[in-house]
Amino acid sequence: MIPYGRQWIDDADIQAVVDTLRSDWLTQGPAIGKLEAAFTALCRVPHAIAVNSATSALHIACLAIGAGPGDVVWTVPNTFVASANCARLCGADVDFVDIDPRTYNISVPALAHKLRDAKAAGRLPKAVIPVHFSGRAPDQDAIWALAKDYGFRVIEDASHSVGATHGGEPIGSCRWSDIAVFSFHPVKIVTTAEGGLATTRDPALAERMALLRTHGVTKDEHLLTNKTEGGWYYEQVALGLNYRLTDLQAALGLSQLRRLQSFLNRRRELVARYDRLLAELPVTRPLADLIDESAWHLYVIRIDPKRTGKTRRQVYDAMRAAGIGVQVHYIPVHLQPYYRALGFKPGHCPEAELYAEEALSLPLYPAMSEADQDAVVAALRAAMR
Numbered sequence: 104m105i106p107y108g109r110q111w112i113d114d115a116d117i118q119a120v121v122d123t124l125r126s127d128w129l130t131q132g133p134a135i136g137k138l139e140a141a142f143t144a145l146c147r148v149p150h151a152i153a154v155n156s157a158t159s160a161l162h163i164a165c166l167a168i169g170a171g172p173g174d175v176v177w178t179v180p181n182t183f184v185a186s187a188n189c190a191r192l193c194g195a196d197v198d199f200v201d202i203d204p205r206t207y208n209i210s211v212p213a214l215a216h217k218l219r220d221a222k223a224a225g226r227l228p229k230a231v232i233p234v235h236f237s238g239r240a241p242d243q244d245a246i247w248a249l250a251k252d253y254g255f256r257v258i259e260d261a262s263h264s265v266g267a268t269h270g271g272e273p274i275g276s277c278r279w280s281d282i283a284v285f286s287f288h289p290v291k292i293v294t295t296a297e298g299g300l301a302t303t304r305d306p307a308l309a310e311r312m313a314l315l316r317t318h319g320v321t322k323d324e325h326l327l328t329n330k331t332e333g334g335w336y337y338e339q340v341a342l343g344l345n346y347r348l349t350d351l352q353a354a355l356g357l358s359q360l361r362r363l364q365s366f367l368n369r370r371r372e373l374v375a376r377y378d379r380l381l382a383e384l385p386v387t388r389p390l391a392d393l394i395d396e397s398a399w400h401l402y403v404i405r406i407d408p409k410r411t412g413k414t415r416r417q418v419y420d421a422m423r424a425a426g427i428g429v430q431v432h433y434i435p436v437h438l439q440p441y442y443r444a445l446g447f448k449p450g451h452c453p454e455a456e457l458y459a460e461e462a463l464s465l466p467l468y469p470a471m472s473e474a475d476q477d478a479v480v481a482a483l484r485a486a487m488r
């Protein structure tokens with residue numbers, strides 16, 4: 104089976120993990136700070152907080168901005184469930200903004216419209232969580248302008264976007280957001296097996312997220328409620344979690360980052376090749392990069408039965424039977440049983456719902472060979488015949 108995405112681990116990665124296993128620190132050691140420093144340099148941002156998943160990073164981001172009961176947080180339906188669950192885990196309500204039918208990212212006109220209605224109803228969001236779908240940046244400057252007008256926070260779910268850019272800025276710079284979050288799951292751009300990281304320009308948010316990552320426990324003098332009683336002294340000053348990344352994982356992440364540019368280059372080459380190979384087929388290909396550089400986590404085509412004579416289901420089944428691990432990103436989050444039970448129904452986000460009926464992610468990962476890519480295209484052709 105050719106998977107839709109997978110990691111690329113080389114001997115240097117393995118050696119980095121083995122070296123860490125032989126070191127004094129399996130966790131809470133020096134590799135964490137090094138990984139965070141690598142990200143502050145990559146993203147040109149002052150603060151980075153490494154955690155054990157992007158899900159954890161989203162959770163502490165929502166906690167750090169103070170989202171809680173009585174608040175509502177908005178995200179898009181075309182994402183992994185974690186983008187919405189993070190707000191629910193804080194006790195906040197969630198609502199969904201429809202997507203742009205061309206980029207599959209949050210629709211700024213839909214957001215602006217929903218904000219006008221929410222203002223009239225006195226229920227403006229505490230935060231909006233735009234997602235960098237497939238590694239492509241949403242319209243961040245426009246979202247940030249709305250954030251300033253209406254007074255909400257912006258947490259970017261940049262899980263797909265390590266190494267991407269927008270408006271000449273690296274994703275994660277937080278030029279147009281309060282916090283940005285990355286994922287290091289094996290299918291993403293670089294991996295630590297499980298892992299994630301949050302970046303911010305705000306020292307108070309950075310301090311809060313670092314505290315929440317480790318139980319809300321600190322030895323930091325200026326955070327202590329009482330005077331320190333000695334070297335052993337610590338206090339729990341907030342309700343936090345154990346969301347730490349291990350040093351084994353951080354060492355793997357650092358080693359992977361050395362190849363980030365080559366991973367991105369290879370993804371872009373394969374995307375250009377898909378664009379050429381699929382040009383004659385009656386499918387909708389992803390929008391090309393104009394100025395911004397996508398990280399190309401996913402290559403999503405749309406199968407419109409009116410154009411192809413085949414449904415997405417038929418194409419999916421035929422390709423899977425041929426050993427091609429195509430996938431659907433994403434089933435709209437608001438239509439998941441958990442969210443339906445909260446009252447969400449079909450029709451809430453029509454563009455995301457239509458997209459989700461037609462979308463198919465073709466395999467794309469840096470270690471993919473051209474022969475494998477040719478096999479994907481041949482199986483797609485056969486499935487559409």
Ligand SMILES: *Cc1c(COP(=O)(O)O)cnc(C)c1O
Binds near residue numbers: 262299
């Ligand atoms: C992968 C992903 C997550 C969750 O990442 P984990 O590191 O697996 O917790 C969240 N949001 C999006 C958009 C993702 O793709």
